[in-house]
Amino acid sequence: MDGPRSLLSAEFDDLVSTVNEIFRGRPGDQIAEEFPHVYTLTNLSNLKIIKKDGRIISHAGFLPRLASILGCAVPSASVGFVCTRKEERGKGYASLLLRDCMREMERRGLDFLYISGSRDLYLRLGAARAGITHRCTLGRLEAPKGREILVEEALERDAQDLTRLHSQESPRYFRNLTMTKTLLKGAQIRGCRTLVVRRNGHPSSYLSFAIPRSPKGSKVAMVQEYAGSREALLESLSSVMKAFDLDGMTFDVQPHDREFLNVLKKHCSIPPTSRLPEGTVRVLNLPRLIGRLTPALEEKSNGLFRKLKTEPEARGFRLSLGGESRLFSDPMGIADLVFGHPSKEANATAKETRLKLGTLLDHIFPVPLVWSGWDCVLY
Ligand SMILES: CC(C)(COP(=O)(O)OP(=O)(O)OC[C@H]1O[C@@H](n2cnc3c(N)ncnc32)[C@H](O)[C@@H]1OP(=O)(O)O)[C@@H](O)C(=O)NCCC(=O)NCCS
8 A cells, every 4th residue: 555645747647537536426627626735736745545556545625814803813624535546445545644644734733624515435534514604595586686786607807706705704714816816717617607696887895606417397597605784685586586596595605604594584485594514624733723713812802811821741731720721632622612602592592600610711712614615525
């Protein structure tokens, strides 16, 4: 066996073809066109493989991303395209690759990882479903009509405006112009329609959505990403749905986006539902993540946060405040603590008040999980 190790440039085409064969049922390079942010020669060191008899038999890819959470820069990674050739499955290769990826991410100072999947393989490695989104579907007839709104297909020349609009969002992954162009192209190839919404001639917002493939039943588009003025966005939806002959559009609204959620609530006949994001998350190093979020957590706790001590231990991470301390050893419990869970959101008023440490943790957590949007690393 050769690996787990990083891909060599000479093996790039072979890997793309292998991944294509596993996920698309035939060799080719479609996957690399759909996910150009992952399958690029600049990401070779993060494309991990295992070879046997000179053949790639198992692969996992990750993409390190700098996330902005509550205004703090947090190094993280998205993981995806985990696959093993059919005849080699069930022998532990994918588990081995993922453990290797996690060790490397931890060594490289990444604080958490997001895997686009929730199968046993990931749960066994300590990834957990955590975080909160609010799913809302707006029907075509429910969408308010806008004035002075013009909607146009986004082209590469709009990338600067898209980058600017995205930069005003929180939380998000930092994105430069080159990355926006790459992501826009990938989203287009995956079949997403991306529209720029102009108000009085100025780009005010954008939205990107996938149109359902099935010609049967209702045609409800899933919004993959949006940014910018929520008012302009809302006012564009009636004409967007008309233009694309949609019956509705579904949004996953992030918890920080209360205003948009409240406006959507007013228009949607079906109330939004709180749900877990699709993928799983694993905090790699809790003290380091807390350290990175220090300015925001200080604000959230009125300074009490400064007295919190965080230490790694053999069995997990210990958080202490005054004479109290608590060991967090279960990765799922840690993901829940940091990024929250819809079931706990409903109990937000039943916060712990008896212990000071518990009160502090209730104040500083959860923090929002980054919405993958175009940055998704699928499968
Ligand atoms: C999913 C996939 C990558 C697993 O690859 P693999 O090399 O067979 O993985 P492993 O041998 O490490 O583990 C196989 C299974 O045994 C389980 N397993 C591993 N060790 C185990 C143990 N000690 N006890 C019990 N179960 C164990 C894993 O959790 C995993 O479960 P899952 O497939 O239900 O998630 C492979 O089936 C594949 O390529 N599928 C097609 C592509 C795909 O769907 N990728 C994942 C998208 S989310």
